[in-house]
Amino acid sequence: MATTGTAVDVVMPQMGVSVSEGTITKWLKSEGEAIAADESLLEISTDKVDTEVPSPASGVLQQILAQEGETVAVGTKIAVIAPEGAEVEAEAPPEPPTQEAAQEAEEASGAEGEGPAAEKTEEAPAAPAPAPPEPEAAAAPAAAEPPAPAAPTADDDNGRREAKFVSPVVARIAAEHNVDVASVEGTGRGGRVTKKDILGYIESGQAQAAPAPPETEAPQEAPAAPPQPAAAPPAPAAPAQAQEGETVEPMSAMRKGIAEHMRRSLDTSAHVTSSIEVDMTKIAALRQRLKKEWAGSYGVNPTFLAFVARAVVDTLKDYPWINGEIRGDSIVTRNYVNLGFAVELADGKGLIVPVVRNAETLNLLGMAKGIADIAQRARDKQLLPDDVQGGTFTITNPGGYGTFHGTPVISQPQAAILGTYAVVKRPWVVEDEDGQDAIAIRSMMNMTLTYDHRLVDGALAGRFLRDLRERLQSWDESTE
């Protein structure tokens, strides 16, 4: 390739329209290490998904500009890949706060500043409902929001931002001499700092007087000149102090997201839970038979969950409110089902709810495949932003560990969540062929429906669970 010789910047990718920032969870390469194009370079965590970021180019990871744990705005430069064969600059000075960086910092802080306000607007009952319900949009730029009364200082910022363009050569000289361009007086068009201006500034010795960032890569203790203003952590929450015998670890972005969502859901919906016992004996037998057939033909497992999901989708047709949502003063129902599945991550320390879209179009096999696919991609961090958005009903399946009951929290802004629990063999009273009661060994599963009582009453939930049970107990294979 003839196109070598130029270093390539790595920027925080845009993981979905509503995502405005991301947290660096792990650098998979360290400075000076070689990397191939498309090889995974780092892991990031956003409000929506955790994912790996591939390297945009082959070469050497020359410089890491945002450290693990830092949250930066989308588009922020986080690393530099030097071309193959290039000398690695061991002592690359930390990037000085250039105009662009300062701008990004302003934007980032602006977005955060607007966060809470935007969120309030979203939840205010009077607000006209924006088309795609996106509670997580709080952290996103205010673009999607209805005109909020407090749309604060954006104009002032814009005015200042336009003032100075930093040309490539000025940016380079500034970086080489650790000069803050903003402190140089510009004589170019519109006050732009020209090459002559910055060279004159350096020659005059003013650069030395300025509070230059440290020359080495030694731990930076001087809080006066952070190398990356854009990377400043969003909230000034002081880190917790560890007491005797305690260990303190920072909360991951995902953990924070879950915490916020759970609290908000409980503050929003009136949670009520109803339970039902379902005889899965017929399904269990069918599973045993299908297992072999599917393993050979499709490489997918007919899980209990797939059967339940199929039955749920069919049942939801008759209960549109349970597949619906309260939006402002209105009730929204749909002619489709986007089925969310809670998937545990990180040994139970994380949770994500990827969505099987248009589940109403899937037969049992399609459903099993869809669930397997999103679960696998969730664990491999390969989910796309769209995979975790737009759910209309959620199933959570904590039964894998033997639990037989629970009270899940609704995934906002949905109306209900179904919990499925361990399938256990229990003595069960059945009617024999003569209509006599008998005790039989049956494969039983408990299910809970946790619903938002603002929209769904107990009777409706009860009917839904009854119909769901009926579908599963009298599974009609011919319709699949």
Next chain:
Amino acid sequence: MAVKTYLQAISDGLRSEMQRDKRVFIIGEDVGVYGGAFKVTQGFQEEFGAWRVIDAPLSETAIVGGCTGAAMMGMRPVAEMQFADFISCAWDHLVTVAAKQRYRAGTPVPITVRLPSGGGFSGGPFHSQNPESSFAHIPGLKVVCPATPADAKGLLIEAIQDPNPVLYFEHKHLYRRIKDEVPEERYTVPFGEARMHREGDDISLVTWGAMVYTADEAAQKLEGEGISVEILDLRTLAPWDKEAVLRSVEKTSKALVLHEDTLTGGFGAEIAATIGEEAFESLDAPVRRIAAPDTPVPFSPPLEKAFIPQVEDVVAGLKELAEY
């Protein structure tokens, strides 16, 4: 050293090679008895005979086709297009055969095609063009655009002895207007080496051909205003001296590319793109191009003046860059 016109320098170079190398011959319309439309070959037929100074029929296709065959058989033909504009008739032989023969079969095709080009004397749309970028785009062809008498001679001799097809654009407006010292002896000017026409610190002006003189006048005007312009005369476009241009831009951080050919797809685009790609971090202003507008060359003198970049245009462009 004698002072000669640009036209005499071309004539001298041609004569030098005709005398030195029996394989060299001249073919073109009216090059023999008449001595050429611009009298470059005046007296050549008497000196070298009708078999070495051939009056061709009015067919550029036949002229260049014949040259291509002769070159493949070991000769060193020098073709004259009466006007560079007419070369379009010879496109197929040049581009399809001559440019690719060496690559395809390993046969050298040492043709020199002399192309009286450029405007400035109301030649109108068929007698004023500067079609150099079309050929600089073709791998296998070399493109030469001398600006000074000394370069005109040295580059022509280099072209004749080069084993590849060379398009030699001689600017008509320079023929008798430009005079300078030209060494008597035989010498060559290598391809791909720009000439530093004028050193400066603030802006790099990259140009070639007749525009070197327009650039020079503009630079002189700005000198009094404290703007120091460096002028690079590329001399050849294929190959072109990228290193010299990048070196200059690294020094000045601002670049203006000037050519008489029309703007879109002109060779200035290639230079500007290269500066953008390879000297981006040296730039303190956008790379500026000044060229003719994208129209045929007008016949009317005031329109032609508006068409061909003038000193005032270049001064304005340079000032804009200086103030950026």
